[in-house]
Amino acid sequence: xxxxxxxxxxxxxxxxxxxxxxxxxxxxxxxxxxxxxxxxxxxxxxxxxxxxxxxxxxxxxxxxxxxxxxxxxxxxxxxxxxxxxxxxxxxxxxxxxxxxxxxxxxxxxxxxxxxxxxxxxxxxxxxxxxxxxxxxxxxxxxxxxxxxxxxxxxxxxxxxxxxxxxxxxxxxxxxxxxxxxxxxxxxxxxxxxxxxxxxxxxxxxxxxxxxxxxxxxxxxxxxxxxxxxxxxxxxxxxxxxxxxxxxxxxxxxxxxxxxxxxxxxxxxxxxxxxxxxxxxxxxxxxxxxxxxxxxxxxxxxxxxxxxxxxxxxxxxxxxxxxxxxxxxxxxxxxxxxxxxxxxxxxxxxxxxxxxxxxxxxxxxxxxxxxxxxxxxxxxxxxxxxxxxxxxxxxxxxxxxxxxxxxxxxxxxxxxxxxxxxxxxxxxxxxxxxxxxxxxxxxx
Numbered sequence: 078x079x080x081x082x083x084x085x086x087x088x089x090x091x092x093x094x095x096x097x098x099x100x101x102x103x104x105x106x107x108x109x110x111x112x113x114x115x116x117x118x119x120x121x122x123x124x125x126x127x128x129x130x131x132x133x134x135x136x137x138x139x140x141x142x143x144x145x146x147x148x149x150x151x152x153x154x155x156x157x158x159x160x161x162x163x164x165x166x167x168x169x170x171x172x173x174x175x176x177x178x179x180x181x182x183x184x185x186x187x188x189x190x191x192x193x194x195x196x197x198x199x200x201x202x203x204x205x206x207x208x209x210x211x212x213x214x215x216x217x218x219x220x221x222x223x224x225x226x227x228x229x230x231x232x233x234x235x236x237x238x239x240x241x242x243x244x245x246x247x248x249x250x251x252x253x254x255x256x257x258x259x260x261x262x263x264x265x266x267x268x269x270x271x272x273x274x275x276x277x278x279x280x281x282x283x284x285x286x287x288x289x290x291x292x293x294x295x296x297x298x299x300x301x302x303x304x305x306x307x308x309x310x311x312x313x314x315x316x317x318x319x320x321x322x323x324x325x326x327x328x329x330x331x332x333x334x335x336x337x338x339x340x341x342x343x344x345x346x347x348x349x350x351x352x353x354x355x356x357x358x359x360x361x362x363x364x365x366x367x368x369x370x371x372x373x374x375x376x377x378x379x380x381x382x383x384x385x386x387x388x389x390x391x392x393x394x395x396x397x398x399x400x401x402x403x404x405x406x407x408x409x410x411x412x413x414x415x416x417x418x419x420x421x422x423x424x425x426x427x428x429x430x431x432x433x434x435x436x437x438x439x440x441x442x443x444x445x446x447x448x449x450x451x452x453x454x455x456x457x458x459x460x461x462x463x464x465x466x467x468x469x470x471x472x473x474x475x476x477x478x479x480x481x482x483x484x485x486x487x488x489x490x491x492x493x494x495x496x497x498x499x500x501x502x503x504x505x506x507x508x509x510x511x512x513x514x515x516x517x518x519x520x
Contacts, residue, residue: 079445082218084197086458087432087434087455087457087458087459087460088101088460088461088462089431089432089435089459089460089461089462090240090430090461090462090463091428091430091432091435091437091449091451091461091462091463091464091465092427092428092429092430092463092464093426093427093428093439093449093463093464093465093468094426094427094428094429094464094466094467095426095427095465095466095467095468095469096202096427096466096467097205097426097447098424098426098427099375099424099425099426100335100375100376100377100423100424100425100428101335101377101422101423101424102371102377102378102419102420102421102422102423102425103143103144103190103335103337103377103378103421104143104144104190104378104416104421105140105141105142105143105144105378105379105380105412105415105416105419106140106142106143106144106146106192106378106380106381107133107142107144107146107381107382107383107384107395108145108146108147108148108380108382108383108384109144109145109147109176109179109384110146110147110148110174110176110341110383111148111174112174112176112360113383113384113385113386113394114174114175114178114475115174115175115393116175116386116387116398117129117130117175117179117182117265117385117398118175118178118179118386120167120398120401122247123401125401125402125403128403128421129385129396129398131180131510132181132187132345132396132403132405132409132422133183133384133385133396134182134183134186134187134188135186136187136417136420137417138184138357139413139417140384140395140409140412140413140416141413141416141417141420142188142384142412142416142418143187143188143189143416143421144178144188144189144190144191144192144378144380145180145183145188145190145191145192145275146192146193146194146328146339146340146380147173147176147180147191147192147193147194147240148174148176148193148194148196148256148431149193149194149195149196149226149229149310150173150174150193151195151196151197151198151199151200151208151256152208152209152256152455153200153208155173155174156199156208157169157225157228157232158199158225159199160330161199161292163198163221164221164223165199165221167228167232168223168431169338171233171236172485173400177236177238178432179393180233180236180238181499184238184458189241189421190241190242190421190471191233191239191240191241191242192227192240192241192242192243192244192286192339193233193240193242193243193244193245193283194245194247194286194289194339195226195245195246196246196247196248196255196257196258197209197212197246197247197256197257198214198218198222198225198258199225201216201318202206202214202218202221202222202225203215203218203258203475204311205286207508208254208256209253209254209256209257209259210252210254210257211251211252211253211255211257211258211259212258212259212298213258213259213260213264214258214260214268218324219267219268219271220271220275221277222268222272223268223271223272223275224275225271225510226243226245226275227275227276227279227281227462230243230276230281230283230508231279231281234281239281239282239283240281240283241284241495242281242284242285242314242315243272243284243285243286244285244286244287244288244289244317244339245260245268245287245288245304246260246287246289247289247340248287248289248290248291248321249261249265249288249289249290249299249317250290250291250295251291253384256386260288261401262298262299262301262302262303262316263302265288265299265302265303265309266302266303266306267284268287268311269287269303269309269312269313270306270308270309270312272285273285273308273309273311273312273313275306276312281408284315285312285313285314285315286313286314286315286337286339287299287303287313287315287316287318288316289317289318289319289339289340289402290318290319291319291321291322292318292319292320292321292322292323292324293318293320293322293323293324293325293327293329293338293374294322294323295318295322295323296316296318296329296336296486297329297518299316300316300329300330300331300332301330304318304330304331305330310332313503314334314339315335315336316329316331316335316336316337317333317336317337317338317339318333318336318337318338318339318369319338319339319341320338320341320366321338321341323370323473324366324369324370325338325370325373325374325376326369326370326373326374327373327374328373328374328375329374329375332374334377335377335378336377336495337376337377337378337379337380338370338374338376338378338379338380339378339380340368340380340382341366341380341381341382341393342381342382342383342392342393342394343357343358344391344392344393345392346358346380346390346392347389347390348388348389348390348391348397348404348406349392349406350390350404350405350406350407351406351482352407352408352480352482353481353482353506358392358406358408359407359408360406360407360408360409360411360480360508361407361408361411361452361506361508362408362456363408364411364452364480364508365436365452365454367379367411367412367415368436368438368450368452370427371415371425372401372436372438373490374424375425376512380413381395381408381412383392383395384396385397385398385403386398387393387399387400391486392406394406395408395409395412396409398489405485407480407485409486410480410486411480411508413480413485413486414450414478414480414486414508414509414510415450415510416449417486418448418450418510418512419440419442419448419450420442420443420444422442422443423440423441423442423443424440424441425438425440425446426439426440426441426447426468428449430461432459432461434453434454434455434459435451435452435453435454435455435459435461435503436451436452436454437449437450437451437452437461438450439468441469445469445514445515446466446512446513446514447468447469447470447512447513447514448499448510448511448512448513449463449475449510449511450508450509450510450511451503451508451509451510451511452503452507452508453503453504453505453507453508454506454507455504455505455506456501456505456506458503458504458507459502459503460497460500460502460503461500461501461502461503462498462500463498463500463501463511464493464497464498464501465474465498465499465513466497467498468496469515470472470497470513470515471494471496471497471514471515472494472495472496472516473513473514473515473516474491474492474493474494474513474514474516475491475493475494475499475501475511475512475513476488476489476492476510476511476512476513476514477489477490477491477501477510477511478509478510478511478512479486479489479490479504479507479508479509480507480508480509481504481506481507481508482506484507486510487496488491489509492511494513494515494516499511499513
């Protein structure tokens with residue numbers, strides 16, 4: 078296409094530079110915590126349930142989410158240690174609030190990264206005697222808590238599932254009426270120096286994550302504390318933060334360890350499926366969040382909160398379950414534009430653009446395909462000539478997928494790549510993903 082075909086539009090050049098290598102992408106994901114997994118399971122063996130699972134995990138027909146974040150329950154009804162004891166008698170109901178079932182379903186689609194995270198220790202291990210309402214881990218129960226977490230992992234191993242990462246606290250600066258526990262940076266360091274040896278002694282391959290802070294602004298206090306202690310640093314493999322109190326929009330020193338945005342949503346107000354209404358729940362706002370997270374905070378993974386939820390007065394899910402209807406919001410398709418095409422193991426490449434209203438990121442997948450994602454924040458179309466440098470594609474095809482008010486990751490006519498260049502048009506206030514594959518040589 079020629080940029081001149083855009084009447085009254087703007088034209089620019091995008092340069093994708095494969096010689097500029099940034100972070101490796103671990104994936105995109107969601108959670109089935111607090112009973113969200115059961116919402117799907119209880120649909121029964123029906124086409125509706127299969128559609129719901131496809132929408133979440135299919136890498137061809139759905140979002141292709143590749144990370145599942147499970148809750149390690151601490152409430153009496155679901156915890157593996159329901160009775161106060163110096164040496165707890167662990168109880169495993171082989172259900173885990175529906176999460177074991179959902180984990181198996183996700184793995185059947187190829188999901189391999191399972192993140193198990195505790196919101197709190199059981200109440201009898203805490204200073205307030207309650208698994209909710211804050212309180213701190215008692216210093217004389219640190220080893221008991223470490224053993225408890227390892228036992229949870231063992232139960233999953235017995236079920237044939239290796240948990241990839243283990244988190245021991247969620248939002249450690251936040252006190253709330255449900256599962257919550259206060260852990261400051263010094264306490265986090267002290268605990269991982271107990272948990273690390275316990276996990277190594279178990280023989281499990283699970284790695285430790287820290288510390289699912291409430292927002293990006295709080296993460297650096299924990300990374301600094303962990304990295305400053307050699308024993309703690311060797312125990313922690315992953316840093317994690319949420320986006321609630323502040324968004325991931327700047328780099329944090331993680332000592333070379335990967336960093337995830339591991340939970341975020343905007344749950345307030347009636348269900349809002351809009352694409353571009355100026356709200357925090359809109360698909361366009363989430364496109365900005367993901368772009369900033371990947372390019373400015375250099376995230377290795379980006380997770381939403383629930384994939385599917387049923388409350389008509391909440392936006393905590395990407396998809397609303399209304400009876401037997403699965404109703405995706407536009408933010409769901411925002412994620413699809415990233416998660417279906419940028420696969421685990423992809424490397425973010427350099428991407429520069431001469432138009433400030435066009436936000437561009439680029440990735441090279443392990444299969445050799447190149448993905449360029451462009452978000453047009455302008456109210457007019459922008460034509461972009463994309464030059465591919467050092468990415469291994471000189472001739473081939475760029476397949477565009479468009480999301481905006483009228484389209485849901487909709488395939489557009491293919492564009493020819495010639496001389497390492499192709500030109501496409503990004504409509505106003507739209508998100509478009511180009512999946513670029515080289516032309517195979519005939520033998």
